[in-house]
Amino acid sequence: MTIQIGGYQGARSCTGGPTQGARNLMSWWLGAYGSRGATNLGIYNCRPVSGGSVLSVHAEGRAADLGAPVGNPWSWGVMDTFRLNSQELGLQCVIHDRRIWSSIAPDWRPYSGSSPHTDHGHVELMWWAANGGLTVDRLNQVMGGGTPPPPPPPAMPVLRLGSTGDAVRRLQETLNRWYPSLPPLAVDGDFGPRTDARVRYFQGRAGLVADGIVGPATWRALGF
Ligand SMILES: [Zn+2]
Known part of the structure; x- marks a missing residue:
């Protein structure tokens, strides 16, 4: 269980289709969480990051949009488990429910992009994982095959004058x-x-x- 730090690989050009690793991630997602409403919201898309001019990692077929019902109690735990095991899985970025983690820092940060990502998790693969390193077996091993995800992180504490930490x-x-x-x-x-x-x-x-x-x-x- 290790967080990937560094080595973020941005997209350079539209490659024409989804990578094997992203397809594996999607089929694991549908197999593990389909019964709870998980859906496929897409992998390959030759487009810039929404609201920007930088090419999206979707353009290299290395990002999967893992659909989940809005307000469900389980997807947050899965997304956080992706982050915590990102080195083993070859993941470099996760965006979900107004938060983003990317390999430039270990923690989640507020996400202020134009889409709040409340109905899906955007998950980016590093090239080794996209090229087939990320297999369904590996996902089952690291994430569990639909076993109940860990509880969401504790809510932020109530703070006031005199609080510390x-x-x-x-x-x-x-x-x-x-x-x-x-x-x-x-x-x-x-x-x-x-x-x-x-x-x-x-x-x-x-x-x-x-x-x-x-x-x-x-x-x-x-x-x-
Ligand atoms: Zn996406």
Whole structure:
């Protein structure tokens, strides 16, 4: 169980069809989760990333769009298991439900692209995996063949003035990304008066009650 770090392979040209590895991933997905509503939303597509000019990895047939019913309780766990085993599976990017993981960093980040990816997981393969390294057997071995996926990660904790720790650090980083033109908050994991003021500022502009308490609605508005 290892997260792939580095080695991201962008798309260079339209290659004409899906790769074997992406086809294997799709057939594993349909076999393992078809009874829960999993669908095939496509592999090969000669197009740029939606809303951009960079060529999508779909253009090399190395990305699969794994369809899943909106709001289901299980696909998030599968996507996180992809991330956690990305080195063994040869995966370089997963996008699902407003979050993205790619091999430039170990953790999920908020995804702000034009599609929220609530009805599918976009999963990209590195070339070795696309060229057949990713087999159904390998997926069954690493992921389990439709065994219940792990529970979703714990919800982000409620934070307020005086809170400390990693979640506060993520909050501070995120607020700094939201407001690059404001003086940056120190990413120190310490929810002090400056962080409190920035949270209230964010909440006011997001149409939330500006109470400085970072609960589920504020986390969601921040992109988590
Ligand atoms: Zn996609």
